[in-house]
Amino acid sequence: MFKKFSFFNRAFLKNALSLILSHKLFFNDGHIPPKNHKIPNHFFGLSLTIEDLIEDPIGVVEMCRQHKIQDVTLLIPSNRIGEFSPTFMDDLMGHDIKFNLKLVLVDQEDIYLQWRELLDLTLLGYQKHIASIEIEMISFSQEALHAFLNIWATTFNMARLKKIKVAGPSIPSFSPFFNDMVFKFLKDKYQLPDIHTINLTNEMDKEPELIYSNFLIPKLGKFFKFNLIKKLALIQRIAESSNIKTIYGAIELKRHEITSYTLRAISLLIACGRLTKLYLPYRNAEGVLFLVDRMEGMTYMGSLFNDMPFEIHHFKNDKEQMHAIWARDDKTLNPENFYHIEDIYAAKIYDSHGDIIDLTQFKITDTPIYLVWRSMDPIIFIDTPKVLDFNATNIMALS
Numbered sequence: 001m002f003k004k005f006s007f008f009n010r011a012f013l014k015n016a017l018s019l020i021l022s023h024k025l026f027f028n029d030g031h032i033p034p035k036n037h038k039i040p041n042h043f044f045g046l047s048l049t050i051e052d053l054i055e056d057p058i059g060v061v062e063m064c065r066q067h068k069i070q071d072v073t074l075l076i077p078s079n080r081i082g083e084f085s086p087t088f089m090d091d092l093m094g095h096d097i098k099f100n101l102k103l104v105l106v107d108q109e110d111i112y113l114q115w116r117e118l119l120d121l122t123l124l125g126y127q128k129h130i131a132s133i134e135i136e137m138i139s140f141s142q143e144a145l146h147a148f149l150n151i152w153a154t155t156f157n158m159a160r161l162k163k164i165k166v167a168g169p170s171i172p173s174f175s176p177f178f179n180d181m182v183f184k185f186l187k188d189k190y191q192l193p194d195i196h197t198i199n200l201t202n203e204m205d206k207e208p209e210l211i212y213s214n215f216l217i218p219k220l221g222k223f224f225k226f227n228l229i230k231k232l233a234l235i236q237r238i239a240e241s242s243n244i245k246t247i248y249g250a251i252e253l254k255r256h257e258i259t260s261y262t263l264r265a266i267s268l269l270i271a272c273g274r275l276t277k278l279y280l281p282y283r284n285a286e287g288v289l290f291l292v293d294r295m296e297g298m299t300y301m302g303s304l305f306n307d308m309p310f311e312i313h314h315f316k317n318d319k320e321q322m323h324a325i326w327a328r329d330d331k332t333l334n335p336e337n338f339y340h341i342e343d344i345y346a347a348k349i350y351d352s353h354g355d356i357i358d359l360t361q362f363k364i365t366d367t368p369i370y371l372v373w374r375s376m377d378p379i380i381f382i383d384t385p386k387v388l389d390f391n392a393t394n395i396m397a398l399s
Contacts (some may be wrong), residue, residue, distance in 0.1 A: 035302035045071035136170035290354030
């Protein structure tokens with residue numbers, strides 16, 4: 001059966017076994033976000049497609065200006081290199097924006113000359129605005145890996161000549177085992193990246209809190225309690241073993257909307273403390289901008305009630321504190337199972353789009369909501385929740 005999957009070759013399996021037998025898979029409560037770390041300033045960046053830059057350049061500029069976004073990734077599919085123009089950056093350059101050029105290797109066609117010409121042209125007039133150059137592969141096949149290593153070598157040498165950082169390898173399906181193998185290939189060639197990048201898009205298709213039953217082999221994920229948080233912890237450990245300290249994550253939209261899974265994953269990615277920066281999609285980003293405006297510079301205080309069918313994550317700065325809260329498994333919960341009524345009335349409650357929720361409509365569902373208090377307000381949290389009421393018809397109206 002493995003003949004269909006050429007990444008299951010001897011080198012991959014040998015490397016994967018070495019990783020499984022190493023100490024790297026062992027963490028103390030690695031599936032839970034670590035407490036008391038600060039979310040970096042300018043944590044959020046924007047992922048822009050060629051369509052975004054052609055169809056709505058004014059909207060892109062306005063979003064960056066309003067939300068103080070200073071980092072953008074320009075996605076350039078390898079089969080559309082000819083459609084990309086460095087002049088797409090002109091409108092954004094007056095807003096102190098730094099650019100990451102991201103070549104996405106869609107197939108194995110010969111694009112080396114096209115890519116080199118585009119880099120030459122871009123770096124000729126825009127070099128001081130380019131923060132990094134990134135290469136992403138979207139297939140695990142032997143051919144895709146070979147094409148990636150070739151284009152990586154060309155890009156790496158050119159970036160070193162121009163003193164620009166190299167980012168990657170943004171591996172599809174976010175596989176630490178494959179990442180580890182590619183890092184070893186690059187280390188042997190003295191071509192390790194300055195920034196490790198992760199494409200997190202496929203993680204948005206399932207509950208991000210979920211403990212994976214299978215992780216490379218059956219039951220391995222369940223045994224080690226691997227979920228999104230622990231996978232990121234493993235990625236960080238692998239990167240640091242190659243002396244790579246900076247990790248960027250990226251979410252791109254497969255569909256035309258940001259789902260509740262996406263919003264939940266973004267809260268966890270902020271809380272995990274493993275990422276230096278997170279690039280978010282431009283299209284339909286309304287549900288994310290509330291977090292972009294509020295979260296940078298906050299301290300993540302920790303997760304409340306771990307390993308329960310709901311999530312509550314506590315963030316705080318000098319002015320305010322916030323709980324990001326949601327239920328799992330399509331449940332609806334009574335907020336009074338968690339909060340005293342006086343604390344509910346003292347909070348400003350926002351929905352996933354950042355709009356104020358009326359107290360009579362306040363309920364906890366699988367889509368995140370955000371409760372905000374003044375930083376100095378003591379929140380007398382219920383230490384042990386009451387028996388959870390999963391019946392949506394029994395949610396008490398707070399009036």
